[in-house]
Every structure is written in structure tokens, then in C-alpha cells.
Amino acid sequence: MGLLKEEFINKLKSLTEPLGDQIAIAAEGSDGFRFLYNESVPMLSASLIKLPVLLYVYDQAKIDRSILKKTIVLRNHEIVGGSGVLQILSGREWSVRDLLALMINVSDNTATNLLIEEFGIRPIQQWVREHGYKETTLERKMMDTAAEDAGKRNLISARDACQAIRTLFSDQKAYPDEIKSWFLHQQFRGKLPGLIDEVPNPVSVYNKTGEMEEIDHDAAFFSYKSSSMSIAVLTSGVKDRQIALSVIQKIGKSVSDYLIQSEEHQEDISSFSDHGVLIDKQSHLS
Numbered sequence: 001m002g003l004l005k006e007e008f009i010n011k012l013k014s015l016t017e018p019l020g021d022q023i024a025i026a027a028e029g030s031d032g033f034r035f036l037y038n039e040s041v042p043m044l045s046a047s048l049i050k051l052p053v054l055l056y057v058y059d060q061a062k063i064d065r066s067i068l069k070k071t072i073v074l075r076n077h078e079i080v081g082g083s084g085v086l087q088i089l090s091g092r093e094w095s096v097r098d099l100l101a102l103m104i105n106v107s108d109n110t111a112t113n114l115l116i117e118e119f120g121i122r123p124i125q126q127w128v129r130e131h132g133y134k135e136t137t138l139e140r141k142m143m144d145t146a147a148e149d150a151g152k153r154n155l156i157s158a159r160d161a162c163q164a165i166r167t168l169f170s171d172q173k174a175y176p177d178e179i180k181s182w183f184l185h186q187q188f189r190g191k192l193p194g195l196i197d198e199v200p201n202p203v204s205v206y207n208k209t210g211e212m213e214e215i216d217h218d219a220a221f222f223s224y225k226s227s228s229m230s231i232a233v234l235t236s237g238v239k240d241r242q243i244a245l246s247v248i249q250k251i252g253k254s255v256s257d258y259l260i261q262s263e264e265h266q267e268d269i270s271s272f273s274d275h276g277v278l279i280d281k282q283s284h285l286s
Contacts, residue, residue, distance in 0.1 A: 084108030
């Protein structure tokens with residue numbers, strides 16, 4: 001197992017180090033694996049800021065479940081562009097629960113803004129600080145160019161994004177199963193799951209992306225049998241976007257390979273314990 005971890009670390013280093021300070025990564029596995037690179041550097045969050053919004057609202061819902069059923073009215077002037085479907089739908093009344101689903105599943109910017117307006121930037125940011133997200137800052141709504149021009153920015157680090165994913169998925173009882181389906185079936189799957197999503201693969205990937213000009217992020221929870229890994233990869237300032245996407249995709253494929261090989265290794269050990277025979281399998285990351 002030590003050799004497998006060493007090979008995985010070397011693979012991640014070979015993928016991340018060529019991009020220098022343009023990439024940040026934080027990865028934590030259920031087997032104790034950990035890899036950090038520029039993990040505490042705040043970057044423009046793009047849609048990853050939606051992770052702490054989700055966590056905040058569900059924390060409030062633990063106190064009062066009726067919050068999720070509350071209806072919010074969408075007015076024409078509140079519709080914004082970018083990702084999402086509310087800008088093209090005729091519906092004008094939405095539950096908090098449905099807005100959360102749209103915020104994650106299709107990264108809906110209008111839904112996100114309605115939630116931020118309902119719950120408030122200041123309370124969300126206070127919750128962020130109280131829960132240890134040291135490099136995360138929520139200062140404006142999505143697509144708010146006036147606030148952006150005024151110097152207000154939304155920031156997040158790889159460490160904080162990884163922590164958010166780990167919080168959502170590591171505690172099986174803390175958050176409802178429907179949240180997992182929003183991530184598993186969300187519509188932006190071209191980054192960490194990009195090389196494994198359309199081919200037969202036993203690893204489940206629950207992810208949330210973020211992107212702006214010269215910014216590409218993805219945060220995901222990978223799960224296979226008893227093995228799992230929370231990971232966030234953030235890139236900023238990479239001029240050739242295909243380079244950033246390729247690196248993120250290869251990292252995702254490497255995580256998938258590592259989890260599968262880890263389970264095979266454990267099965268070999270179990271076989272040895274049960275039968276006194278250990279089948280030697282080659283464990284090399286692609």
C-alpha cells in the first residue's frame with residue numbers, strides 16, 4: 001500500500017508542478033492519503049462559492065426544516081446570465097429546496113442569487129469563518145459586474161473547497177441523500193470526471209465545477225466500495241484552457257485508478273488472510 005501511495009503522489013506531482021502557482025490542489029482519502037499543493041492560496045471562486053452557500057442553508061434547515069419549503073418569488077430584474085435555466089423558464093415561484101438543487105445541478109446563477117438575497121451575504125460569510133473556511137470570502141452575487149468593478153470578490157482555496165466536499169459526503173447522516181444526486185448527476189462533467197464519465201467505470205464521482213476567464217476549478221468526492229477521496233483542483237491564469245482542462249481530467253483519472261487499485265490491494269490482503277495465499281498484482285497508475 002505504501003508503494004501505491006508513493007506512485008500516486010508522484011503522479012500528482014508530475015501533473016501539478018509544471019503549472020506552478022497557476023494550480024492548487026487538496027486531496028484527502030479515506031485511507032489517510034493526503035496531497036496538498038498551494039492548498040491555502042485564495043483564488044477567484046467562480047461557482048465553487050456555491051458550496052458554502054449550500055452548506056449554510058442546510059445548516060439552517062437542521063434547525064428549521066420548513067426553510068427548505070419556503071417559496072421565493074423570482075422577479076424579472078433578478079434574472080442573470082451565465083449558467084442556469086431559470087433565465088429561460090416561465091416559473092416565478094420556487095422553493096428554497098429547488099433553488100438549491102438548481103444551484104448545484106446546473107450551477108444556476110439566478111437561483112444562487114435568490115438564495116444569497118434570502119439568507120444574506122453577511123450571515124453566510126460569518127458562518128464561513130465560524131466553520132473554519134479561512135480562505136473563503138463571499139462579497140457579491142453571481143454576475144454582479146458593478147460589485148466586481150468596485151473590488152468585491154468571491155474567493156476560495158483548494159483546502160476550503162476540499163473541506164466543503166468532505167463535509168457534505170464524509171458524514172453519511174448529516175446531509176440528505178438527494179444532495180448527493182445533485183452532484184452525481186450534475187450537468188458539468190468535463191473536468192475531474194472527464195476521462196471516466198462516459199466509459200464503464202465503477203467509481204462514482206460527485207462534483208461541482210467553477211469557471212471564469214482563465215479560471216477552471218472542480219471539487220469532487222470519489223467513491224468506490226469502501227474507499228473514497230475528497231479533492232479540489234483550482235487553476236487560475238492558464239492562458240491555454242485546454243492545458244488546464246487536460247491536467248484536471250488526468251488528475252481525476254488518477255484518483256479513480258488509485259481507489260480501484262487500493263481496493264484490489266485490500267482484497268489481496270483479505271485473500272492472503274483467508275487462504276494463506278497472496279496473489280501478486282501489478283499496481284501502476286496510468
